[in-house]
Amino acid sequence: MPRPTGVALLLSQVGAHTSARFAQRVAELGLTPEHVAVLRVVGQHAGLNQQALAARLGAAPSRVVRLVDELEEEGLLERRQSPHDRRHRELHTVGTAEGRLMSILSAVGEHEREITRALDPDEKRTLFHLLDKIAADQGLDGDGHPGSGR
Amino acid sequence: MPRPTGVALLLSQVGAHTSARFAQRVAELGLTPEHVAVLRVVGQHAGLNQQALAARLGAAPSRVVRLVDELEEEGLLERRQSPHDRRHRELHTVGTAEGRLMSILSAVGEHEREITRALDPDEKRTLFHLLDKIAADQGLDGDGHPGSGR
DNA sequence: TATTGTTATACTCTATAACTATA
DNA sequence: TATAGTTATAGAGTATAACAATA
Numbered sequence: 001m002p003r004p005t006g007v008a009l010l011l012s013q014v015g016a017h018t019s020a021r022f023a024q025r026v027a028e029l030g031l032t033p034e035h036v037a038v039l040r041v042v043g044q045h046a047g048l049n050q051q052a053l054a055a056r057l058g059a060a061p062s063r064v065v066r067l068v069d070e071l072e073e074e075g076l077l078e079r080r081q082s083p084h085d086r087r088h089r090e091l092h093t094v095g096t097a098e099g100r101l102m103s104i105l106s107a108v109g110e111h112e113r114e115i116t117r118a119l120d121p122d123e124k125r126t127l128f129h130l131l132d133k134i135a136a137d138q139g140l141d142g143d144g145h146p147g148s149g150r
Numbered sequence: 151m152p153r154p155t156g157v158a159l160l161l162s163q164v165g166a167h168t169s170a171r172f173a174q175r176v177a178e179l180g181l182t183p184e185h186v187a188v189l190r191v192v193g194q195h196a197g198l199n200q201q202a203l204a205a206r207l208g209a210a211p212s213r214v215v216r217l218v219d220e221l222e223e224e225g226l227l228e229r230r231q232s233p234h235d236r237r238h239r240e241l242h243t244v245g246t247a248e249g250r251l252m253s254i255l256s257a258v259g260e261h262e263r264e265i266t267r268a269l270d271p272d273e274k275r276t277l278f279h280l281l282d283k284i285a286a287d288q289g290l291d292g293d294g295h296p297g298s299g300r
Numbered sequence: 301t302a303t304t305g306t307t308a309t310a311c312t313c314t315a316t317a318a319c320t321a322t323a
Numbered sequence: 324t325a326t327a328g329t330t331a332t333a334g335a336g337t338a339t340a341a342c343a344a345t346a
Contacts, residue, residue: 004292006258007274008168008265010281015165017290018158051304060338065306087304087345108156115158118287119280124157127280130273131160137268140167142154201327210315215329237322237327 018115025107029100030074034059036104038067041143042077042091049088056143076100168265175257179250180224184209186254188217191293192227192241199238206293226250 004010023033034057041056042048050068054061068091071077076097082088093101116124154160173183184207191206192198200218204211218241221227226247232238243251266274 006262007278008262010278010285011165012169013290014281014285015161017288019162112156112158118283123280126276128157130269130277131164133268135160135164138167140163
């Protein structure tokens with residue numbers, strides 16, 4: 001059972017496996033990869049509204065409603081009505097959920113180690129460098145939606 | 151807009167992009183990546199039956215029915231009733247469709263060049279080697295289904 | 301009149317399981 | 324009784340577009 005001879009196909013397959021494995025991991029925390037993407041973006045851009053979040057994720061605004069609903073029910077995120085424009089809901093992570101947020105971060109770290117455990121530190125750096133070169137060339141940014149097909 | 155700092159996330163994103171770009175390309179030929187996967191497997195294992203194909207693709211047998219239907223309608227594949235066991239349908243690519251099969255192959259090649267155009271030959275070999283190492287470590291084989299989440 | 305967020309509808313896709321024909 | 328292939332149904336997930344509130 002040989003693996004493919006082209007880089008592109010191999011990249012698709014290893015990427016799909018990496019995504020699927022991450023989905024399994026965060027499912028144990030009651031989340032999906034999309035939830036984690038939301039938390040990541042909100043963590044880096046506290047107070048942004050849902051439209052801005054949707055644009056960053058490349059998702060429809062109606063999709064974001066559900067995602068934020070679920071994270072709010074989990075007590076990880078909160079909507080605050082903007083005092084300047086009452087149409088806007090500013091998104092913030094919840095301070096008291098620090099523990100769960102840390103465990104999510106820890107899952108990300110374990111995932112990273114599992115996927116790259118066959119590589120030594122030098123190889124890992126090289127792989128990152130080569131992938132980053134491709135990402136830059138192909139015009140990818142950091143907030144994409146790695147689970148979907150487009 | 152920084153790209154991610156972890157290899158795993160970057161790998162997911164570049165892999166998803168690679169899959170999505172391939173899907174766009176083969177859509178111009180009226181196909182999906184799954185169709186191409188079927189053609190690849192049948193090309194390498196002419197005469198196999200649908201159950202064996204399903205097992206190799208990691209797909210449900212009922213899924214294979216539709217895929218083979220569509221490829222048969224396109225004139226790219228044909229079912230032949232096995233003379234030994236009339237329950238089996240042996241799958242074969244159609245000889246007269248050589249032209250279209252070649253253009254699919256050519257699309258695969260163009261895709262490969264597009265994705266890796268930022269790398270020189272040495273880097274390309276290195277990337278293949280590192281990805282192959284991960285694939286082997288993670289227990290991946292070559293006939294997977296890189297478009298789906300599992 | 302335009303924009304933010306929400307809701308409702310309709311569509312796509314897939315797996316599950318029932319069905320047939322062969323063995 | 325078991326297996327290959329097919330068909331039908333039901334379920335999950337998503338985007339599209341209508342809607343309400345605010346500007």
